[in-house]
Amino acid sequence: MGIFDKQALAEKHLLITGATGGIGWETAKAVAQMGAKLTVTGRDADKLKQLEKELKGMMDGRRLHVHAADLTDPGDRKQLVETAEAKLGFIGGLVNSAGAAGGKQVEELDQEFLEHLMNINYTSTFLLTQLVYRRMMEEGRGDIVNLASLSGLRGTAGNTAYAASKFAVVGWTQSMALEAIEHGIRVNAVCPGYVDTEMARASIQRKAERKGIPFAQAMEEAEAGIPSHRLSTPQEVARTIAFLLTDAAPNIVGESVKISGGSVMR
Numbered sequence: 001m002g003i004f005d006k007q008a009l010a011e012k013h014l015l016i017t018g019a020t021g022g023i024g025w026e027t028a029k030a031v032a033q034m035g036a037k038l039t040v041t042g043r044d045a046d047k048l049k050q051l052e053k054e055l056k057g058m059m060d061g062r063r064l065h066v067h068a069a070d071l072t073d074p075g076d077r078k079q080l081v082e083t084a085e086a087k088l089g090f091i092g093g094l095v096n097s098a099g100a101a102g103g104k105q106v107e108e109l110d111q112e113f114l115e116h117l118m119n120i121n122y123t124s125t126f127l128l129t130q131l132v133y134r135r136m137m138e139e140g141r142g143d144i145v146n147l148a149s150l151s152g153l154r155g156t157a158g159n160t161a162y163a164a165s166k167f168a169v170v171g172w173t174q175s176m177a178l179e180a181i182e183h184g185i186r187v188n189a190v191c192p193g194y195v196d197t198e199m200a201r202a203s204i205q206r207k208a209e210r211k212g213i214p215f216a217q218a219m220e221e222a223e224a225g226i227p228s229h230r231l232s233t234p235q236e237v238a239r240t241i242a243f244l245l246t247d248a249a250p251n252i253v254g255e256s257v258k259i260s261g262g263s264v265m266r
Helices: 022-032 046-054 073-089 112-140 158-184 199-212 215-224 234-245
Strands: 013-016 039-040 064-068 091-094 140-146 185-191 256-259
Touching: 013 022, 013 073, 022 039, 022 046, 022 185, 022 234, 039 046, 039 073, 039 215, 046 064, 073 112, 091 112, 091 234, 112 158, 112 185, 140 158, 140 234, 158 185, 158 256, 185 234, 199 215, 234 256
Parallel strands: 013 039, 013 091, 039 064, 091 140, 140 185, 185 256
Antiparallel strands: none
């Protein structure tokens, strides 16, 4: 069976968080076309409705569950998992795509901002994963893919809070992977550099403002720093995530897969 065959994920129920963001959205579309049963979640109910409509155009609506949730809320996390399993059965794959960005210089940071970013990018994601993981342990199978970042592998100026949260995700991925594989569960991370999404453009805009230059110039500088001379697309990241969820990647365990256009080598 081909990696991206229409039946490659037909036996799996996948839960995708942050599905209203660019990468989560494209990941949902990619796995829908690979036959997965699918639960998608996000905080923006209007965007979820748009995604639901798009997904129903490419898959059987009876294999789709759409659930708005705030993953920082313990009650929402519990209800999301319970409702998803009641609707579509055991969650055999989890994609943690929910997250937030934010760039400030060290002297500008405060405790509220640090705790907010760490809660969204790491703590609440960890706690949701814990709920799904316990059921995976009972079943002795499952796949988890965490959306990290190149910022979880190396630091950059004006990025301390975000980088710290993504370093946490990478460290958690590696440590959990060693425990999880004993139960037949694979845990990996995907670490993109700049991806052409609203989040990345906002990050580049913040850099432009700090440097006092136009956005277009900041974008040119960002692209010039990438050997491929372009930002990655959400579809490229989505396809990498989808690959890690398939049986084609059985011995990829605890990895941080970089999608950087070569910039990570500079």
